[in-house]
Amino acid sequence: MKELTLLLRERWRVVVRLAAWSVLETGQTFLLGYALARALDEGFLSGRAGVGLGWLGIAGAAVLVGAFGTGRVYGGVAALVEPLRDRLVRRVVDRGVREADGGALSGLTQQVEIARDTFAGLVMVSRSFVFTTVGALVGLFSLAPLLLLVVAPPLAAGVALFVATLRPLARRQEEFLVADERLAAHLGAVCPGLRDITAGGAEEHVAADAGQRIDAEVRAARSLAHRGVLRVAALAVGGQLPIVLLLATAPWLLARGVSAGALVGALAYVTQSLLPALQNLVHGLGTSGSRLAVVLRRLGPGIAAPPPATGGIRVPPAAVPSDTPALVLSSLTFAYGPASDPVIKDLDLTVPRGTRLAVVGPSGIGKSTLTGLIAGLLEPRRGTVRLCGHPVPGHTASALRVLIPQEAYVFGGTFEENLTQLRPDPVPGAELLAAAEAVGLAPLLERLGGPFARLDPAALSAGERQLIALTRAYLSYASVVLLDEATCHLDPAAEERAERAFAERAGTTLVVVAHRISSALRADRVLVMDGRRTEYGDHDELLRRSALYRDLVGTWSPTVPASSGAASVPVPAPARRPASDPALPLRDPDGVDPVACPGLARDGGHVVAHGAVGQMETSGDLRDGGAPGGE
Structure with a gap:
C-alpha cells in the first residue's frame, strides 16, 4: 500500500x-x-x-x-x-x-x-x-x-x-x-x-x-x-x-x-x-x-513465486535400519476378480537387504503380478507386503522402490531429462555419466550426442529404451529395484552387465523376473513360481528339490556360461533337453504353435504365442494327430 x-x-x-x-x-x-x-x-x-x-x-x-x-x-x-x-x-x-x-x-x-x-x-x-x-x-x-x-x-x-x-x-x-x-x-x-x-x-x-x-x-x-x-x-x-x-x-x-x-x-x-x-x-x-x-x-520486490509442486516418488528415502528386511510378504493372496481363482495364494517370503532375488516360472504364472503387488500397483485380496518395514501401498514405500516393466518408457526430451526423471535434485554430470557407464548406456549416450541431446523415442530400439529406463532407475534413490523382464530386449552380455551394476549399487535389493535362466544362476536366491506352489532357495537347493526348476534350467541351458561369473553346473540327466528357439512354425490358425523339442507329448499344453496372442492352448486343442515329427 x-x-x-x-x-x-x-x-x-x-x-x-x-x-x-x-x-x-x-x-x-x-x-x-x-x-x-x-x-x-x-x-x-x-x-x-x-x-x-x-x-x-x-x-x-x-x-x-x-x-x-x-x-x-x-x-x-x-x-x-x-x-x-x-x-x-x-x-x-x-x-x-x-x-x-x-x-x-x-x-x-x-x-x-x-x-x-x-x-x-x-x-x-x-x-x-x-x-x-x-x-x-x-x-x-x-x-x-x-x-x-x-x-x-x-x-x-x-x-x-x-x-x-x-x-x-x-x-x-x-x-x-x-x-x-x-x-x-x-x-x-x-x-x-x-x-x-x-x-x-x-x-x-x-x-x-x-x-x-x-x-x-x-x-x-x-x-x-x-x-x-x-x-x-x-x-x-x-x-x-x-x-x-x-x-x-x-x-x-x-x-x-x-x-x-x-x-x-x-x-x-x-x-x-x-x-x-x-x-x-x-x-x-x-x-x-x-x-x-x-x-x-x-x-513488490522480494516476493517469491509459490514453490513449485514436486512430483510423486522422487524424494530421497529415509534411512532404513540395516537389519530390516528389504521385502516381507505375509500370506499374500491375489486374484483378478472376486470369482477368479487366486494367481498367488498364501505366499510368505522374506528377502534380506542387499539380496539379488530371481523370480522364475512358466509364462502367465503370476511373476509380473507379484512385482505389481510388491510395487503397490495392485492390492492383494488378503495378506500384506512391507518394503523396508513400511506397508505397501504407501508414500514411504513408493519412495523406496522403482519398477521397470518389460516395455520401457522414454519420453520426448533430452537424455538428461529422461535419466534424471526420478531425482528431485540436480544430478551432477559426473554421476550421470558414471551411471550410464555402469549400466551399459555410455556407447548410446556418446553416439547420440551426450546428455543434452534430444531423444526421439520412436527412433530408439526396444533394447535402447530399456537401457535408458535402467539407467534412470539406477540414478533414483530407490533401494529396492524391481526388473519385470526389463532386460528382455538386451543380449545376454548386456543383461548381465546391467544386473551386475544394480547388484554392486550400494544398499540395493534387486528383484528380477528372469527372462533368461542365467539371471537365476547369478542370483543369491531364487523364487520358483508354479501355480499356487512356490519354492525358495539358492540354485543348488532348487536343483535338488524342484522338478520345475530343473526343467527350466535344462530347457534354457545345459550349463552355466562362464561369462555369468558362476562355475559350470551340470544339469541332471532327466532335465537335459535342447531348446527350440524360436518354435517351429506349424501354421496353427490361432497363431499359437507348440514348442518343438524331443519328448514333447501331443496336446501337452506346452505352447508359445507369437504376435499379440497371449493365451495358452488347452489340452486337446492342437490339431495335428501326433507328436512333432522328431525335430
Whole structure:
C-alpha cells in the first residue's frame, strides 16, 4: 500500500481536481432529499402544486449536472490509475530481466491488470461513498437536526464494523489466493506429466498431494466466506437499520416538529443514497481492496513465486535400519476378480537387504503380478507386503522402490531429462555419466550426442529404451529395484552387465523376473513360481528339490556360461533337453504353435504365442494327430 500512498502524493493535483468534480457530481445527492422535502412541505401538501413541481425540476437539473461531473470524474480516475499501471509494469519487467523471474509473464499479463482495474474501482467506490455520505448528512441536518440522531449512529457503527474486518479479510483473501496459486502450479506440473506419473506408478501419491492442495484451498475459501458474514452484518447495521429506526421513531419525530416532507426526504437520503453507497463500499472495498493489497505485495520486490509442486516418488528415502528386511510378504493372496481363482495364494517370503532375488516360472504364472503387488500397483485380496518395514501401498514405500516393466518408457526430451526423471535434485554430470557407464548406456549416450541431446523415442530400439529406463532407475534413490523382464530386449552380455551394476549399487535389493535362466544362476536366491506352489532357495537347493526348476534350467541351458561369473553346473540327466528357439512354425490358425523339442507329448499344453496372442492352448486343442515329427 506504500506504492499507492506515494502515487497519491505525487499526483496531488489530480486528486484535488478529482475531489472538485466529485463535489459537482454528488450535488444531486444533497438536492435529492432536500428538494423532495420542500416539494412536499411547501408545494403539494400546502396546495401549491407549481412550487412542488419547481423543486422537483431543480432536483432533475441537479441530476444532469451530476452526470456532467461523473464524466469528468472518469478522466481524473484514469489520470491516477494509468501511472500506477506503468510503474508496476516497469517493476515487473525489471525484476524479470534482472532476476530471471519465471513469474514475470504472469505478473505482467494478469496481476498488473488486476491491480489496475481494482485500483480504479476502489477510487470510484471510496470517492463515491465519502461524497455521497457527506451530501446526505448535510441534507439531513438541513431538514432537521433530529434526523441525524436517528441515522448517523447506526451508519457510523456499520462503517466501523466493516473497517474492523478489512485486515483479517485481506489475510484470508491472501491465503485463498496463495492456495489457489499453489494448486494451479501443482496441476500445471502434473497434467503435462500424466503419462510419466502412470509410467512411474505414482498415481496415488500425486493424487494425495493434489488432494492436500485442494483441501487447503477449500479451507481458505471457507474461512474467507465466514469473514464475509461480518460484511453482511455491517451492511445491515449501517444501511438497513436506519430505515427501520426512521419508521419506528416517526411519531416521536413528528411530535417534535419534524415535518412530513422532512421525514420523507430523510427516507430518500437513506434508501437512495446512503444504502447504495454503503453497499458499493462493502462489496467493492471488502473484496477488491483486499485483493489489491495482496497483488501489490506479490508484485513488490522480494516476493517469491509459490514453490513449485514436486512430483510423486522422487524424494530421497529415509534411512532404513540395516537389519530390516528389504521385502516381507505375509500370506499374500491375489486374484483378478472376486470369482477368479487366486494367481498367488498364501505366499510368505522374506528377502534380506542387499539380496539379488530371481523370480522364475512358466509364462502367465503370476511373476509380473507379484512385482505389481510388491510395487503397490495392485492390492492383494488378503495378506500384506512391507518394503523396508513400511506397508505397501504407501508414500514411504513408493519412495523406496522403482519398477521397470518389460516395455520401457522414454519420453520426448533430452537424455538428461529422461535419466534424471526420478531425482528431485540436480544430478551432477559426473554421476550421470558414471551411471550410464555402469549400466551399459555410455556407447548410446556418446553416439547420440551426450546428455543434452534430444531423444526421439520412436527412433530408439526396444533394447535402447530399456537401457535408458535402467539407467534412470539406477540414478533414483530407490533401494529396492524391481526388473519385470526389463532386460528382455538386451543380449545376454548386456543383461548381465546391467544386473551386475544394480547388484554392486550400494544398499540395493534387486528383484528380477528372469527372462533368461542365467539371471537365476547369478542370483543369491531364487523364487520358483508354479501355480499356487512356490519354492525358495539358492540354485543348488532348487536343483535338488524342484522338478520345475530343473526343467527350466535344462530347457534354457545345459550349463552355466562362464561369462555369468558362476562355475559350470551340470544339469541332471532327466532335465537335459535342447531348446527350440524360436518354435517351429506349424501354421496353427490361432497363431499359437507348440514348442518343438524331443519328448514333447501331443496336446501337452506346452505352447508359445507369437504376435499379440497371449493365451495358452488347452489340452486337446492342437490339431495335428501326433507328436512333432522328431525335430
